[in-house]
Each structure stands twice: as C-alpha cells, then as structure tokens.
Amino acid sequence: MKYFLTLLLIAAIIGSCIGFYIRTEDPKTGEFLIGISIAVTFFITMPVFIYHRWKNRSVKDYMLTRENIEKMKDYSRDKKL
Template sequence: MKYVLIILLIAVIGGTATGFYIKPDNEATGNMIIGISVVVIFFVLIPLFIYFRWNKRNFKDYMLTKENIDKMREEGRRKKL
C-alpha cells in the first residue's frame, strides 16, 4: 500500500507538471490535465492515505468518553506531583 501511494503521488505531481507545461500552447488540455490531477488527489490519494495511516488503530482511544477523560485527569494530577 505504501508503494501504491508513492507511485500515485509521483503520477499526480507529474500530471500537474505536464498540465502546466502544456497550458501555454493548449490551454483547454492543460487545464483538463491539471483538473484531473486535483480530482485524483482529493478523491483517490487522500482517502487511501487516511486509510493507510488509520487501518490498525482503535477509534475508541481517540474519542472523549468518561473513561478517557478520567485517564487524562489522572495523568494531569500525576504530572503536577
């Protein structure tokens, strides 16, 4: 998954650079390539990255439940002492 993200990022950067390179000669095609690159970033690359970073984590550790609030208060009291 890590290598897929790296390859996809390089492809998006290359597509954006190609779009800016083509834009002075053919503005419509350059804008289309840049737009496709932006769409791929937001709808493919970012969700894959978020999934890759969070797939083995427990979401309850990051939620404000009564138990977690009590843990934070205990840790704060220990640090003061």
Template sequence: MRILLSIIFIAIAGSAGYGFYIKPEDYSTGELFIGLSIAGLFFIWMPIFIYHRWRKRNFKDYMLTKENIDKMRDEGKEKKL
C-alpha cells in the same frame, strides 16, 4: 501500501506538472490535466492515504468517554506532583 501511495502521488504530481507545462501552448488540454490531477488527488489518493494511516488505530482511544476523561485527569495530577 506506501509504495502504491508513492506511485499514485508521483503520477498525479507529474500529470499536474505536465498540465502546467503545456498550458501556455494548449490551454484547454493543460487545464484538463490540472483538473484531473486535482480530482485524482482528492478522490483517489486522499482516501487511500487516510485508510492507510488509520487502519491499525482504535477509534475509542480518540473519543471523549468517561474512562478517557478520567485517565487524562489522572495523568495531569501525576505530572503536577
């Protein structure tokens, strides 16, 4: 998954760089490459990245439930002693 994310990111960055490179010569094509790069970054790369980072996490650990609040209070009391 990391390799796929790296390849997609490099392709998006290369596309944006190419868009900025050709923008002075051909404005509309440069803007198209830059716009597609930004769209690819937010609609393709970012959801894959978020899924990759959160797939092995337990969401209940990050929710404020009564058990988690009590656990935080107990840890705080232990640090003060």
C-alpha cells in the same frame, strides 16, 4: 500500500506540472491534466491514505469518554507532581 500511495502522489504532482507547462500552448489540454491530477489526489489518494493510516486503530481510543477523561486528569495530576 505505501509504495502505491507514493506512486499515486508522484504521478499527480507530475501530471500537474505537465499540465501547467502545456497550458501555455494548449489551454484546454493543460487544464484537463491539472483537473485530472487534482481529482486523483483528492478522490483516490486521500481516501486510500486515510484508510492506510487508520486500518489497525480503534476509534474508541480517540473518543471523548468518561474513562478517557479520567485518564487525562490522572495524567495531568502526575505531570504536575
């Protein structure tokens, strides 16, 4: 998954660079390549990256519950001592 994400990101960056380079000669094709690269980055790469980073984590660990508030208070008390 890590290599897939890296490959997608590099492909999007290269596509954007090529789009900016081609845009001076052929604006329509250049803007199309830039648009596709941005769309791939935001609609494919970002959701896959978020899934990859959060797949083995529990959301309850990051929610503000009474138990977590007590843990934070205990931690801050211990830190001051």
